[in-house]
Each structure stands twice: as C-alpha cells, then as structure tokens.
Amino acid sequence: MNEPPALPDTVFVHPSAEVDEGARIGDGSKVWHLAHVRSTARVGANCVIGRNVYVDANVEVGDLVKIQNNVSVYQGVTIEDEVFVGPCAVFTNDLRPRAQNPDWQVTPTMVRRGASIGANATIVCGVEIGEYAMIAAGSVVTKDVAPYQLVAGNPARPKGWVDARGEVVSRDPERPPALTDADAR
Numbered sequence: 598m599n600e601p602p603a604l605p606d607t608v609f610v611h612p613s614a615e616v617d618e619g620a621r622i623g624d625g626s627k628v629w630h631l632a633h634v635r636s637t638a639r640v641g642a643n644c645v646i647g648r649n650v651y652v653d654a655n656v657e658v659g660d661l662v663k664i665q666n667n668v669s670v671y672q673g674v675t676i677e678d679e680v681f682v683g684p685c686a687v688f689t690n691d692l693r694p695r696a697q698n699p700d701w702q703v704t705p706t707m708v709r710r711g712a713s714i715g716a717n718a719t720i721v722c723g724v725e726i727g728e729y730a731m732i733a734a735g736s737v738v739t740k741d742v743a744p745y746q747l748v749a750g751n752p753a754r755p756k757g758w759v760d761a762r763g764e765v766v767s768r769d770p771e772r773p774p775a776l777t778d779a780d781a782r
Contacts, residue, residue, distance in 0.1 A: 614646075623660065641678065653690075659710070673703035673722060680708050683716035683734065690722045709744065713763060731759045745776055 607624045610616050614632040623642030628634060630648040638652045641660035646652065648666040656670050659678035664670065666684045673690040676682070690703050704722035708714070712726045715734030726732065727744030736753040747757045747765060757768040758776055767773045 620652075629666075647684070665716070673705045674708070674720075675705070676708045677710040677712075679711045681713040682708075683714055683718065685716055686714050686718045686720070688720045688722070692722060711761060712742075729759065729761050729763075731763055743772065745772065 604610065604616070604622050605624045608622050609627045611628060611630045613630050614628045616622065616628060616634045617636035619636035620634045621639045622628065622634065623640060623644065625643040626640055626646070628646045632646050632648065632650040634640060634646065634652045635654040637654045638656045640646060640652065640658045641662065643660055644658060644662045646664050647668065650664050650666065651669045652658065653670060653672040655672050657675045659676060659680065661679045662676055664682045668682050668685065669687045670676070671688050671690040674688045688706055691701060692704050706720060706722050707725040709726060709728040711729040714720065714732045715736065717735045718732050719737045721737065721739045724738055724741050726738065726742045727746065729745050730742040731747045732738055732742065732753065733747070733749030736749050737751040738748065739752045742748050745758050745760065746755055747759050748754060749756045755770060757765050758772055760766050760776065766776060
C-alpha cells in the first residue's frame, strides 16, 4: 500500500479521498469524501474540496477557494483566490474532443479572483472568467466573461453586473461607471 503524501498538519484529507504523491495542498484546506487530487496539482490554503471532486494534474487552485461536490477541474484550468465553484460544475480542456487524437492539446482556462460559478455550469475551455464575475446555475460559458459581469443561459449571455458581494447592481449591457475595482470591494 502506498504511503499518503506528506501534507501540512493543518490539512484534512478524508480517508476515502485520494491525494497523489507530489500534490501540494495548503494549510487549513479540507479534501472531502472520494475526492481525487492528482500528483502535480496545487491547492492553496484554506480551501474546501468537496465530495467526489476531481482536480487533475497541473491544475492550480488559489487560496480560500470552495469547490462543491461532484466538480471536475481538468488539466489546463487555473482558479485564482476566493473563487466559488458550485456543485456539479465542469471545466473542459479540449476544443475538439475525439477518443483517438494524437495531436490533442490542452486549451487553458482562467478563473479570476472572487468569481462565482453556479451549480451545473459548464465552462468550455479557452475562456477567461473575470474577477468577481458571476456565472448563473446551468450556464454554458463559451466566451470570456468580463470582471463583475453576470451571465446566464446556454450559451451564457450577459444579464447584468454584480458587485464583489454578488449583489446585482445593474441590468444594463454596459458596465456601470461606479463599478470600479476599488469601489466594488
């Protein structure tokens, strides 16, 4: 039987979870039932990795991130600090998936600080989700999302603007002038 990887004493890993040798998990983080963190993944401090979450090789997860149950975070995804990922959300990493493709390449995806992704959302690879953006539950994100923008639907379309707390501040198509990065925090 393999020895579990050496992790900080403040990290909790449920006995049914699998954290591969070489994975890095920051102080105060929790990895719950049946989760799997691959060997070259990095999970920051004070994160919650929910039940049945898959964090693939080379994924970067910042500090204070909450990834709810049944989420798949595939190689090529970077999640910055303070991001919320709702249950059953999924990230893709292949724009032209085929069972047999010798030329396959990872297409990166970036989720910026403070963004929230609703339950059952699908994030198609190659997009950037801006700071404090909000993705509504069930949305399919196929294009970049601006900072503080609220999007919903399939495909996800702009529905308004939110502040850093997630409160809707405008339903106008244009970002409100008062909604600056400094003012919104």
